[in-house]
Amino acid sequence: MEITRKNFKESLEVIETAINECSFLAFDGEFTGLNHAGMSHAAIFDTPEERYYKVVQGASDFLLNQFGFCTFSYDGTTKTYTAKPFNFYVFPRPFSRAAPDVRFTCQSSSLDFLMSQGFDFNKWISEGVSYLRPVDEASLKDQIIKKHEVLSSPAFISPSGGSQPPGINKSPVEIPPEQKDFVDDICKRVEKFLESGEHESYSLPPCNGFQRKLTYQSLEAKFGSDIHLQGKTNDKKERYIVVTKIKDSDDVKRIEENKQAQDLAEVDDAVGFTKVIKMISQSGKLIVGHNMLLDVAHTIHQFLYPLPQDYEEFKSMCHCVFPRMIDTKLMSNTQPFKDRVENSGLSYLHTLTQMPPFVKPEVVLPEEWDNKYKTEMLHEAGYDAYITGQCFIALSNYLGQCQSPPTERIPPGSPLLQPFLNKIFMMRSLDIPYMDLCAPDLNPARDHVFHITFPKEWKNSDISQLFAQFGNVHIGWIDDVSAYVALNSKSVANYVLKTLCKKGSVYRIRSYNDHKNPKYDEGTI
Amino acid sequence: MEITRKNFKESLEVIETAINECSFLAFDGEFTGLNHAGMSHAAIFDTPEERYYKVVQGASDFLLNQFGFCTFSYDGTTKTYTAKPFNFYVFPRPFSRAAPDVRFTCQSSSLDFLMSQGFDFNKWISEGVSYLRPVDEASLKDQIIKKHEVLSSPAFISPSGGSQPPGINKSPVEIPPEQKDFVDDICKRVEKFLESGEHESYSLPPCNGFQRKLTYQSLEAKFGSDIHLQGKTNDKKERYIVVTKIKDSDDVKRIEENKQAQDLAEVDDAVGFTKVIKMISQSGKLIVGHNMLLDVAHTIHQFLYPLPQDYEEFKSMCHCVFPRMIDTKLMSNTQPFKDRVENSGLSYLHTLTQMPPFVKPEVVLPEEWDNKYKTEMLHEAGYDAYITGQCFIALSNYLGQCQSPPTERIPPGSPLLQPFLNKIFMMRSLDIPYMDLCAPDLNPARDHVFHITFPKEWKNSDISQLFAQFGNVHIGWIDDVSAYVALNSKSVANYVLKTLCKKGSVYRIRSYNDHKNPKYDEGTI
Ligand SMILES: Nc1nc2c(ncn2[C@@H]2O[C@H](COP(=O)(O)OP(=O)(O)O)[C@@H](O)[C@H]2O)c(=O)[nH]1
Ligand SMILES: Nc1nc2c(ncn2[C@@H]2O[C@H](COP(=O)(O)OP(=O)(O)O)[C@@H](O)[C@H]2O)c(=O)[nH]1
The missing domain is CATH 3.30.420.10 (Ribonuclease H-like superfamily/Ribonuclease H)
Incomplete structure (x- = not known):
């Protein structure tokens, strides 16, 4: 399914x-x-x-x-x-x-x-x-509750604090001539909506950020506490404003409470x-x-x-x-x-x-x-x-x-x-x-394993050849200049370093244990 | 289009x-x-x-x-x-x-x-x-040419060096009983292909890595230098082997040259x-x-x-x-x-x-x-x-x-x-x-800009309030504990530090220039 x-x-x-x-x-x-x-x-x-x-x-x-x-x-x-x-x-x-x-x-x-x-x-x-991870769920719900505590204080009914990016001057802007028609149309729509009395709320058509700013500012000035405005996003990611009628201060409270419940439900869905x-x-x-x-x-x-x-x-x-x-x-x-x-x-x-x-x-x-x-x-x-x-x-x-x-x-x-x-x-x-998961991990002896560094040009064959006298080996590449080499026959492990460690060679070879505990290594040299 | x-x-x-x-x-x-x-x-x-x-x-x-x-x-x-x-x-x-x-x-x-x-x-x-960036194109083409230089030496006609991961033992493996049918079938297919003489090459059906290993090993043993084998990948990302007839050593050379030309054309396409x-x-x-x-x-x-x-x-x-x-x-x-x-x-x-x-x-x-x-x-x-x-x-x-x-x-x-x-x-x-792009950038004076650090709880309003006596400000958030603040009226810039720099305040304020050249700042304190 x-x-x-x-x-x-x-x-x-x-x-x-x-x-x-x-x-x-x-x-x-x-x-x-x-x-x-x-x-x-x-x-x-x-x-x-x-x-x-x-x-x-x-x-x-x-x-x-x-x-x-x-x-x-x-x-x-x-x-x-x-x-x-x-x-x-x-x-x-x-x-x-x-x-x-x-x-x-x-x-x-x-x-x-x-x-x-x-x-x-x-x-x-x-x-x-x-x-959502549980910790993210908790912090989002916390944020919503805190935000609504602030918003439900009357000073915040106006939305000007909400959707605008910080750093933008918030004094009312002048309506440019080419936006007059737009603003007039919005005001007429809201007037009609308030008169009709049919619906509780009304969604304005999506518009750009500047027009939303003009909308907030003009509707607030014109209808004051008769309406409540809320920014929303539609499926096409366009922002639009929802206008809701206000009869008394309880209405505002109810709207904010509804919004909080909706926001919390949204987080629940997101989990x-x-x-x-x-x-x-x-x-x-x-x-x-x-x-x-x-x-x-x-x-x-x-x-x-x-x-x-x-x-x-x-x-x-x-x-x-x-x-x-x-x-x-x-x-x-x-x-x-x-x-x-x-x-x-x-x-x-x-x-x-x-x-x-x-x-x-x-x-x-x-x-x-x-x-x-x-x-x-x-x-x-x-x-x-x-x-x-x-x-x-x-x-x-x-x-x-x-x-x-x-x-x-x-x-x-x-x-x-x-x-x-x-x-x-x-x-x-x-x-x-x-x-x-329920016990200490295995810790097999790696006395037959060696760490080797070598020139970038080396391939599997160069390493195998170096170890040829000790029989077959497994090669575990670490990066292109180092690898682990494991002998198939563990019995000859003792001879490797004695035979292969030579001054002036292009490679450097160490036992696995020395490689893992470099301090011990440095100490004995 | x-x-x-x-x-x-x-x-x-x-x-x-x-x-x-x-x-x-x-x-x-x-x-x-x-x-x-x-x-x-x-x-x-x-x-x-x-x-x-x-x-x-x-x-x-x-x-x-x-x-x-x-x-x-x-x-x-x-x-x-x-x-x-x-x-x-x-x-x-x-x-x-x-x-x-x-x-x-x-x-x-x-x-x-x-x-x-x-x-x-x-x-x-x-x-x-x-x-492909030009540098990647060049290095890929280089690799292909180098690889074919190596491959066209006779020792490398056998594919065992090619597609296998390093570190795996390369001596022939024994064919497990349940793979006998598979191997027999492959051998019969290739026999038939060689007899028919109809086509130059023949693609075996896709199979898993182990079966490919068996295929290489068995076909090589059985047909030796009569055939040439090459691993390929189909649209479904499955690997399969292509068998090509060999009449003389020129054939091998030709196949390798074709392959090189194909590989180079592939890089060209990828550009x-x-x-x-x-x-x-x-x-x-x-x-x-x-x-x-x-x-x-x-x-x-x-x-x-x-x-x-x-x-x-x-x-x-x-x-x-x-x-x-x-x-x-x-x-x-x-x-x-x-x-x-x-x-x-x-x-x-x-x-x-x-x-x-x-x-x-x-x-x-x-x-x-x-x-x-x-x-x-x-x-x-x-x-x-x-x-x-x-x-x-x-x-x-x-x-x-x-x-x-x-x-x-x-x-x-x-x-x-x-x-x-x-x-x-x-x-x-x-x-x-x-x-x-064609001249030194503008370097406007920022004497009216200040850098401020403050507690995480601060919002736009806290900053505006701090600067209220200097008129409107622009706030440019850097992160949640620091911001740049620019005065609208540049004439009062001289008074800001004198008025706002106070011992024991929760914020710290510096001029933009001091912030950008902290050594100078440290030197004068
Ligand atoms: N110089 C050199 N480096 C190699 C060779 N084969 C593998 N390496 C390096 O070892 C790394 C790991 O290789 P491998 O064991 O195949 O692991 P994988 O890349 O995860 O499949 C590669 O990314 C290469 O850097 C080789 O033949 N010569
Ligand atoms: N404490 C605090 N930090 C804020 C506030 N507004 C913005 N910030 C921080 O400043 C950063 C940048 O914000 P902004 O200027 O909107 O840039 P944007 O994130 O790219 O849109 C945000 O990620 C926050 O960390 C605020 O009101 N209070």
Whole structure:
């Protein structure tokens, strides 16, 4: 089901029901970009902490622009899962002048890629669901309440303090000859409106800033406290003025109170998609993702709380927001799956887990659901969530098949899944497969890893050649003049520095540990 | 005429003719954003240099995403201008893996605004014309030539060095049982292709990275030097392999040469919109803009040369790229127009200059031109350029009306326009109306201007009140705790510091000059 701001409100109940009744849910996000120029977001010897800092960088600059999730409910009688996929376009629409006007970065290759996968950028901008972090919601509501406290004092009924930019002289301006007709017309319209007595308020046609200034000034002078004026913006972003009749001072109060209620409701609407994330968080349901680090980090940062600088704080924040998570990319890179899954890309994994030795799970969409997922829609967040969930079911059940006696179905709460719980896959890492949200991270020995700097002209082959006598190596580029090099055979690690450290060589080589603790290094030289 | 990458190449001739035959051209740009959070891009007491630094900031982060220009040719017989408006979507499409993958900033209010004005973001991303700065073009071509020098050595015919990420072990991998069918199928296809002798080359179906690795490895082992393999990317961003028959070593050379020619042509295509800017620049025609500082700066920075840090260098760069420019916003804010144009917004100015005392210029679109500009399309760059040119004609001719005897038409080269030539309007500035590209900028005395810092709670009214005894003031906010304050009556300037500088006050006040030269200030205390 595709959710935009057009059907968001009316869909909230369906969404809530789906979340509350499901066995687990899978999710996925799309982004306006992934990494900054010259900076890889994942290197093979990142520590979890280093990896996290790269993620924070990305999360504060790039935007999550599509969020998909899919709930899965199991029916024991038919042995079938019912899937309810939702796909949300999300856009930080500045709904009022006080609302945050978000700046974010785009990576042209990412936009190009999304476009080629059917992402609708017009829909995103014009119909994307808005969102507000709780702290922004609170401060906006606070501002509105404060503003109305000031406005409802009688001195402020005149709007001259409101919509004009500061630094402009506020004494009445003379009406230039060519504006006389305009002003006369406005005055006649308002006169007619006041006489007719039909409606409470009347919207003047949109006009430019100078004409609005003339309008405020002339109507105030002519009708004084008989009317109340309020600037508004229409769909085409044109400003216009609404005139309201005033009978007594209670009228003014009522208008201001209405305006305040409207303003608060507007903020409530703007909270939008944040409500859905809160529902998911509060449900405590198992959340499944595929290579989910970026998705989790962006989701928390964009919709709930800015990511903390401290990595350990991030881990506990994550665990607090989503208390149960499993990453199918981690599963498929772990035994007993690792040997059977030579490529853990989502689309490949999905195809693979529908064939023996896996058992294709029975998953149906409800009848009232749209049929678009009958065909492949890779990289649409809702579709990716839908197939991630299917992979999870197949992988889980395979763990059951391996039991003796075999079990047909492994539910999301099964102890067999415990080893994967709350561990987030660390892409490209060579020796630290995951971040562990509930325990200290792994800290593997890196005695066979070396840090090397070299001339810009060097390529993989130059490095391999330098290390040739020590057998095969893994090379992890840091930038174009430095890299980590890991030996395949750890036993020869002791000889590397003795052999390769030579005065006057164009490269410089150090052990991984010396590189990470340069002080120790400097001390012993 | 709307230009996208679909009709760009075929339109180049029409564009070139229009530029070369015109009397002058008007232009306009649209942007993904204007200013950074908390930073105004224009303050009333900016010096031209300070203003320029703000512009550089914006130009390096935000993107010009639509460029419009409109040529105007005068026909003396019919006394009519023929207008040829062009509207370009421009997008930095990463056309190859080596091409720049541009990161840029968006401001959500700007996207929202453009969307409401009919900007088509899908068209922008999927059909926008690409561009390359000359320096990027040169380095890409250089890379291609160097790469082919290496590749055409026989050791590199095998593709194993090419498309694989560094750091991955390159010894042959064992074919997993479930991939046997795939590999067999590929081998059979290639066998059949080689037997048939019908075509020179054959494209294998797209597959995943692991399968491509298997394909390279198996085909190489089986067919050796009978075939040549090359990785390609299709429209859906899927990678696939093209197999080409090899009869002798000349074939290999020919294939590599073809590939090099293709790669170079690809870069040529990617230069795209930069070609148009070069044409405009080299034409030496008068360029008209409305409030054109951002347009000029972004155009130079994005399509030609990164903006220099030095402001004087910028001025000469500008003048060199566009040797003749006029800003209609500067015209309308200068006498004899200033008194007649109470609002110099483009749309307002356009309406105004079509009515007496101005004479609406006779402007026609060529018959073959599309008719979409019959209705207003404000904020489409091509349309804005079209009406900017109309304003320019009307304003110019008005200068002729004011002559004695009156002249009906003032051509773009008239000495009457000399006072406006190569001066760019400085928006919001109170006392420096323009940047002068060909002369030192104005340096008005600011003895009546003061810099004040104050508590965050202060508003316009607090400042006005503080200065009340000195008459009306202009307030130019810098941020929420500081502002410039300018007296309307300069004669009382001497008394301000004497009266307002008080020990223990919550504000701090200094003269503008002391604020700008704090060392001098510190020295005298
Ligand atoms: N000098 C040199 N630098 C390289 C080479 N391969 C990769 N690099 C550098 O290492 C960085 C990371 O490369 P890679 O491991 O492929 O990560 P990715 O760019 O995120 O895919 C690149 O951006 C280059 O700066 C090479 O062959 N020679
Ligand atoms: N404390 C305070 N700050 C203001 C007030 N008006 C403007 N400012 C600050 O001055 C900055 C620039 O305002 P303005 O001159 O309207 O420029 P603009 O934001 O580019 O339209 C704003 O972002 C505010 O931080 C005010 O009434 N009180």
